[in-house]
Amino acid sequence: MYEDLLNQVFDRFLTGPRLFRDREVLRPDYVPKELPHREDQILHVGRILVPVLKGSRSSNIFLYGQTGTGKTAVIKFIIDRLTKKSQEIEAPVVACYINCRLTGTDYRVFSKLCEVVDINVPFTGLATNEVFDRFKVALDSKKILLIVVLDEIDFLVREQGDDLLYDLTRGNESLQSSKVSVVGISNDLQFKEHLDPRVLSSLSEEEVVFRPYTAIELGDILQARANLGFVSGTLTKGALNLCSALAATEHGDARRALDLLRVAGELAEREGKSKVIEEHVRSAQNKIEEDRITSTLKTLPLHSKLVLCSCYLIKQAGYDGVITGNVYEVYGELCRKIQLESLTQRRVSGLISELDIMGLLNASLINMGRYGRTKKIKLGIPEKVIREIFVKDEWLSTLLDYKPRCLCSLK
DNA sequence: CGTCCACAGGAATGACGGGCGG
């Protein structure tokens, strides 16, 4: 019986109108052949990097701009062309793209660099300096010009400090036959304040700023991708414009716009419709947000879930906008109930801040004068959503209807 | 006008499971 239903799904998909020509071009990591409205940046960065083709080191560059403004696409685009050109003229140029958020630590960045120069290092166990030294030795023997692209570099600096950048930018001094150029990419300009002045000055020998796209520019970008990605005539102008308008209000984020477009298309396809209309875009916006919430909710560590659950119970009991101390009390009660060792208030305070950043809670600092300084905490997502996810959780399902005792003393 | 609440949030340190080279 399931088989029949599933067959229906298959048939409907196969016989239904075809909307996508090529889904891949709508994915965020796709690098198109044309990057509309980024010609200036491409040329600018290209001119800075071009000396490597003639065997001299290029300046270090710092690229800055909000998410979805094309920084990554631009640099990948240039690296790709530059590598091709260097192979053509047999210039010893090697480029290496590293996303610092995915790579995570100094150690892992260095071990990735080691891969580039063909040496193997264990993925853990060695001193970071040791890995760097091995990298330098191998690099020097290779006689190449290495371009290291460090994407989302602010993340690495926040977590690890600027030691890596210091080592890397100063590495040239001890290199005989190879040279290193660093391209740093960040969407947070403030992070420069955390840098050692020496690192800062050598990293930002050149700076390129990426302005957010306007709604009109986003429209052009989407149109170009839609031509490749959708069967012509299936995407209405209205739907496309709505995507660009929505993404433009969110600091001109092209990634967001493309996501909206792709998901809207998928929704239309699932409904068996032959056209993507504005309604699909609106649904897509909701779906993206919902998916984001449910997936973060599911992958939360146990204690974070408990903290969130505490806030949920407080809200259920009719209180809105409690302070850290209240949440900690309820949390403590929950821990006792499931016989779990509770964390310290310091830690829970940190967890609350993390949940705030993820948007699952809204925590704002308030001063109550004589009565102290604390955070006022509210749920950031509907109670319904929390319940839906937590009833499937082995620890939390039993707690969802619990009435915290310590709330009685609250007014 | 000083006090003092109820925490915020930084820094240092520790425990832990993993892996190294020797």
Add this chain to the structure above:
DNA sequence: CCGCCCGTCATTCCTGTGGACG
């Protein structure tokens, strides 16, 4: 096997703080 280092998470200790209260 040892001594060392790794990243991660948590603890402990700490200093900082805006403004209502007395």
